[in-house]
Amino acid sequence: RQSAEQLRILSVLNDLHLKYKPLTDGKVADYIPQLAKVSPDLFGICIATADGQVFEVGDYDYLFTIQSISKPFVYGLALEDHGREYVRTRVGVEPTGDAFNSIIKLDERSKRPHNPLVNAGAIAMTSIIKGTDPTDKLNRILDLFQRYTGHGILADMSVFMSERTTGHRNRAIAHLMLNFGMIDGNVDEALDLYFQQCSLMVSCRDLAVMGATLANHGVNPLTGKRAIPAEYVRDILSVMFTCGLYDYAGEWAYRIGLPAKSGVGGGMLAVVPGRFGIGVFSPPLDERGNSVRAIKVCEGITEAFGAHIFDVA
Ligand code: GLN
Numbered sequence: 001r002q003s004a005e006q007l008r009i010l011s012v013l014n015d016l017h018l019k020y021k022p023l024t025d026g027k028v029a030d031y032i033p034q035l036a037k038v039s040p041d042l043f044g045i046c047i048a049t050a051d052g053q054v055f056e057v058g059d060y061d062y063l064f065t066i067q068s069i070s071k072p073f074v075y076g077l078a079l080e081d082h083g084r085e086y087v088r089t090r091v092g093v094e095p096t097g098d099a100f101n102s103i104i105k106l107d108e109r110s111k112r113p114h115n116p117l118v119n120a121g122a123i124a125m126t127s128i129i130k131g132t133d134p135t136d137k138l139n140r141i142l143d144l145f146q147r148y149t150g151h152g153i154l155a156d157m158s159v160f161m162s163e164r165t166t167g168h169r170n171r172a173i174a175h176l177m178l179n180f181g182m183i184d185g186n187v188d189e190a191l192d193l194y195f196q197q198c199s200l201m202v203s204c205r206d207l208a209v210m211g212a213t214l215a216n217h218g219v220n221p222l223t224g225k226r227a228i229p230a231e232y233v234r235d236i237l238s239v240m241f242t243c244g245l246y247d248y249a250g251e252w253a254y255r256i257g258l259p260a261k262s263g264v265g266g267g268m269l270a271v272v273p274g275r276f277g278i279g280v281f282s283p284p285l286d287e288r289g290n291s292v293r294a295i296k297v298c299e300g301i302t303e304a305f306g307a308h309i310f311d312v313a
């Protein structure tokens with residue numbers, strides 16, 4: 001039997017799904033050719049609580065590529081690998097107000113990319129992940145997402161190859177950073193690992209559980225296992241709050257008020273610290289590359305549960 005609280009969460013999710021299902025605004029990403037093949041109708045919502053309850057509606061187990069939602073988690077792994085002091089010398093925490101793939105603020109005067117959630121900073125973080133060789137580094141990233149989701153993770157090879165062969169802008173960003181001394185080592189290897197982490201397949205249920213793990217101070221509430229040292233959860237959530245939605249970050253912080261991260265695969269992950277994680281999947285994106293339905297759903301959830309971090313209970 002479900003409690004009144006459980007029934008209420010389910011009915012909020014069902015209502016939001018019903019309300020926004022007919023919304024057809026936005027466009028499925030096509031700059032990575034393989035992404036354009038996904039159906040714009042897919043729509044799933046999931047909430048996972050910090051004590052391990054899971055509520056889901058719609059296409060909650062449909063697998064799609066994680067894309068940029070991988071960035072805050074790999075940032076956490078870089079922190080775990082090198083400690084805060086060193087990582088701070090390699091990436092800033094300043095929002096750019098620019099698009100995710102911008103090269104505008106990458107110049108010789110700045111010693112490091114602005115933050116770990118724009119592509120430049122994310123590639124820089126991926127480039128410092130420890131490992132004896134490319135396979136070892138990939139395995140460490142797979143293990144990371146296994147800890148956060150509670151199960152093994154696979155990559156979508158077609159999306160990986162599609163981005164690897166067409167991602168000239170990311171290649172340019174990485175080479176510029178090499179030229180400026182912001183990254184060192186093998187650029188092509190770092191890019192391959194970055195494209196691999198972006199092509200990992202998750203469901204919006206996975207995203208919710210990953211969010212719940214952050215909401216639960218780094219311990220996955222379903223497995224009881226730690227995914228990230230508690231001391232770095234704050235770092236991850238802070239940059240998600242200020243930089244997670246790129247040039248929509250300010251509006252998002254004001255209206256939804258939660259640390260979050262979007263991906264061009266149509267996923268959105270948001271965290272209500274101490275309470276629950278939210279995962280939404282709906283492929284059509286607005287012009288900034290954020291899922292249109294996911295923004296609406298998160299706004300609805302914030303309102304229904306007074307979840308904006310500055311809502312006074
Ligand atoms: N792999 C994508 C890219 O680098 C990720 C972008 C995103 O999800 N915003 O362009």
